[in-house]
Amino acid sequence: MQRLVVFNNVTLDGYFSGTDGDISWAKGHQDAEFKAFAAENAKGGGVLVFGRITYELMMSYWPTPEAAKNDPVVAERMNNLPKVVFSRTLDKASWNNTKLMKGDLAAEIRNMKEGPGEDMVILGSGSIVSQLAQEGFDR
Numbered sequence: 001m002q003r004l005v006v007f008n009n010v011t012l013d014g015y016f017s018g019t020d021g022d023i024s025w026a027k028g029h030q031d032a033e034f035k036a037f038a039a040e041n042a043k044g045g046g047v048l049v050f051g052r053i054t055y056e057l058m059m060s061y062w063p064t065p066e067a068a069k070n071d072p073v074v075a076e077r078m079n080n081l082p083k084v085v086f087s088r089t090l091d092k093a094s095w096n097n098t099k100l101m102k103g104d105l106a107a108e109i110r111n112m113k114e115g116p117g118e119d120m121v122i123l124g125s126g127s128i129v130s131q132l133a134q135e136g137f138d139r
Contacts, residue, residue: 001113001114002112002113002114002115002117002118002119002120003113003119003120004049004109004113004119004120004122004132004137005046005119005120005121005122006121006122006129007121007122007123008122008123008124008126008129017126045081045118046081046117046118046119046120046121047081047082047083047084047112047117047118047119047120047121048078048081048082048083048084048120048121048123049083049084049086049109049120049121049122049123049125049128050083050084050085050086050122050123050124050125050128051085051086051087051124051125051126051127051128052085052086052087052089052090053124053125053127054123054124054125055083055085055087055090055093055095055098057124058078058095058123058124059094059095062074062075062078062079062095063075063079063095063096079095079096079097080096080097081097082097082098082099083095083097083098083099084098084099084101084112084120085098085099085100085101086101086102086105086108086128087100087101087102088102105128105131105132105135106131106132106135106137109132109137
C-alpha cells in the first residue's frame with residue numbers, strides 16, 4: 001500500500017495562506033538550508049498530487065529555464081515525476097507526465113493508495129489536504 005505524504009509550509013497557527021491566498025510569507029525557497037532539504041527530498045520517486053491552484057502555480061515555474069538554473073535537481077524531478085491534478089474546472093493538464101482527475105477525490109486517492117507504486121506526495125494544495133483530513137486520511 002502506498003503512503004500519502006504532505007509536504008507543505010504552514011504557519012504556527014495552522015494556516016496555508018493569507019486570507020487572500022497570499023503565500024509570500026513562505027520564503028523558504030530562498031534559504032540555502034531549505035534549498036538543500038528540498039533537493040535531497042526531490043531525489044525520491046513517487047507521484048506528485050496537486051489541486052488546480054497549486055498545479056497552475058507549479059506549472060508556471062518548474063518547466064522554465066529560471067527553475068532549471070536556480071534549482072536544477074528539484075526542477076528535473078518536478079518536471080519528470082508522474083503528477084496527478086484534481087480539478088473540476090481544468091479541461092486538460094499540459095505539464096509533462098500529468099494526469100487530470102475529475103472524480104471523487106477521496107475515492108480516487110483510496111484507489112491509488114491500494115495500487116502498486118511508490119508513495120504519493122501532496123505539495124501545497126491546502127484544500128485537498130483539508131478534504132482528505134475530513135475523510136479520515138489523517139490516520
